[in-house]
Amino acid sequence: MRKVDYLIIGQGIAGTMLSWFLLQEGKEVIVIDDAKPNSASRVAAGIINPVSGRRFEPAWMYDTIYPYAKATYLQLSALLQVPVFTTRQIWSVFPSAQLQAAFLQKTTNSVYTQVPSSLRYETFLDQPFGAAIIEGATVNLGSLLPAYRNYLQSLSAMLPEHFELTKLEVSEQGVKYGDLQADKIIFCDGVATTRNPYFERVKFLPNKGEVLLVEIPGLETQDIIKKSITLVPQDNGLFWAGSSFVWDYPDDQPTAAQREALEKSLNQLLKVPYAVKGQLAAVRPSGNDRRPIIGFHPAHPAIGIFNGLGTKGCSLAPYMANHFKDVLAKKADLMPEVDLIRYF
Ligand SMILES: Cc1cc2nc3c(=O)[nH]c(=O)nc-3n(C[C@H](O)[C@H](O)[C@H](O)COP(=O)(O)OP(=O)(O)OC[C@H]3O[C@@H](n4cnc5c(N)ncnc54)[C@H](O)[C@@H]3O)c2cc1C
Known part of the structure; x- marks a missing residue:
């Protein structure tokens, strides 16, 4: 039995960013991803745009999230030696x-x-x-995702396979999945989460x-x-x-x-x-209020979610993943606008 701090399901932009910040915090993670060819992150253009939609409203929290995203992508570009971020x-x-x-x-x-x-x-x-x-700006997801996957593999932190929810054992102490044991499991599996019974109360609007x-x-x-x-x-x-x-x-x-x-x-x-x-x-993967969906199931505190990035995965994911990491490390309280609890 291998014991880690976090099992992360999905390595789109959400699972990539969350695992990255947890690793930076010194946590042990395993990411399970089945590399669905048409996941949102693999089809997206990676655009970062300060102006939202046809009404030209300023994008939510842009002044805060943009510099954070830029710094994170440049750091990953230097680590992974692939082009990740281009201002345009x-x-x-x-x-x-x-x-x-x-x-x-x-x-x-x-x-x-x-x-x-x-x-x-x-x-x-x-x-x-x-x-x-x-x-x-644009984020080159076509180079970032595979390069980061290789990085996780080099750390023995990637399981390239399909995760089966029916094989998950959940208790107050944590979760077990095959020969893996973790304090918590965090679902970063994009639109697949809409079929997860633990999150059936969430009003997804994919x-x-x-x-x-x-x-x-x-x-x-x-x-x-x-x-x-x-x-x-x-x-x-x-x-x-x-x-x-x-x-x-x-x-x-x-x-x-x-x-x-x-x-x-x-x-x-x-x-x-x-x-x-x-x-x-x-x-x-979007929620009905177009805000990220982050947090733990109120009745199953070992089960978490990082989802709802909607049309803005590339700009939101770095800041929100770091925020979630700070919440997990008890350095911050979860922002109410993104808290999963709003659906319960
Ligand atoms: C056409 C299109 C264009 C877009 N353009 C942009 C854009 O320009 N800029 C922008 O910021 N955003 C854009 N988006 C939105 C962006 O793609 C999403 O916000 C973001 O990709 C969501 O990331 P995610 O990691 O939450 O989900 P996903 O990218 O869907 O990742 C989920 C991951 O989980 C894995 N997975 C799922 N189920 C399982 C399982 N059971 N076992 C193992 N692995 C599993 C999948 O293989 C996948 O790798 C676009 C989306 C689309 C569809």
């Missing part, structure tokens, strides 16, 4: 005169936005209402996102380009083009209907031909 300008094309006015009104005092003196990408983009520049991978001959940029669809340059020369939001879906696979909708948005943005080279789909 978001070239945000206004879809209408009304949205242009709304943007200017909402962002007058923002340090993260500016109105450019001249238009970029005139050959490529249809932008009759102009554009703004937002200071954002939503599916689809993405196209497109080639746009001649368009070379490091910027993110955003209108009703967002283009993110990839290492292989393609653009990640997404993503849709669907709340009612039979499965997590790509669909012809969303391909059509995404292509419609691409046709409204691009003045040049493009070629679709791939299509991806995944489900975002």
Whole structure:
């Protein structure tokens, strides 16, 4: 029987960050992950954007979480020797005169936005209402997740397999799983948590996102380009083009209907031909109030959760994982907005 402090289920961005901060605290962890190819973290573009949604509201806690995320990703990049974090300008094309006015009104005092003196990408983009520049970033999840997995393996802290809830034994003292014993188990398994009976009271509102991978001959940029669809340059020369939001879906696979909708948005943005080279789909793990879901089951204190990162996993995960670690180390009280207990 191997005894550790924490069993962590899932190595998306949530399990990666939580295990990282617990290891930094000197805790022994084992992460169990089945590497689902279309998990949210494996399909996401990794965008960090200070402005939220179509109403251009400042992203929740951004001034606090962004510097924290940046420092954490740069630290991991140095440790793992892979590119993880890139600051990028978001070239945000206004879809209408009304949205242009709304943007200017909402962002007058923002340090993260500016109105450019001249238009970029005139050959490529249809932008009759102009554009703004937002200071954002991307996290290269495609390099971070596998490199961190190897790091965990080098510490004998990774079990690359599917976790079966039926094999979990829970007591007041802790949990047992096969020949593993831990003080606590923390579910970081993304949308799979919605099927976990321990968390059936949580009001999850998962939503599916689809993405196209497109080639746009001649368009070379490091910027993110955003209108009703967002283009993110990839290492292989393609653009990640997404993503849709669907709340009612039979499965997590790509669909012809969303391909059509995404292509419609691409046709409204691009003045040049493009070629679709791939299509991806995944489900975002969200709670109904769009706040992270963190804490322990009130009746089973050995069972925890770190979930609900919604559309903002890359910006929220580092700060929230460190906060959870501080709570576990009894250095902080859990922020009420994120506390699992709000659902019980
Ligand atoms: C199309 C799309 C685009 C997105 N774009 C962005 C973006 O640009 N920026 C941003 O910040 N966020 C984005 N998001 C949201 C982001 O992806 C999520 O917030 C984040 O990835 C959630 O991470 P997670 O670790 O909680 O869950 P997940 O990434 O789903 O990770 C869960 C992990 O648990 C594992 N797992 C599940 N069940 C088991 C089991 N029983 N046994 C073992 N392992 C298991 C899975 O294999 C997986 O590795 C996007 C999401 C989608 C779908």
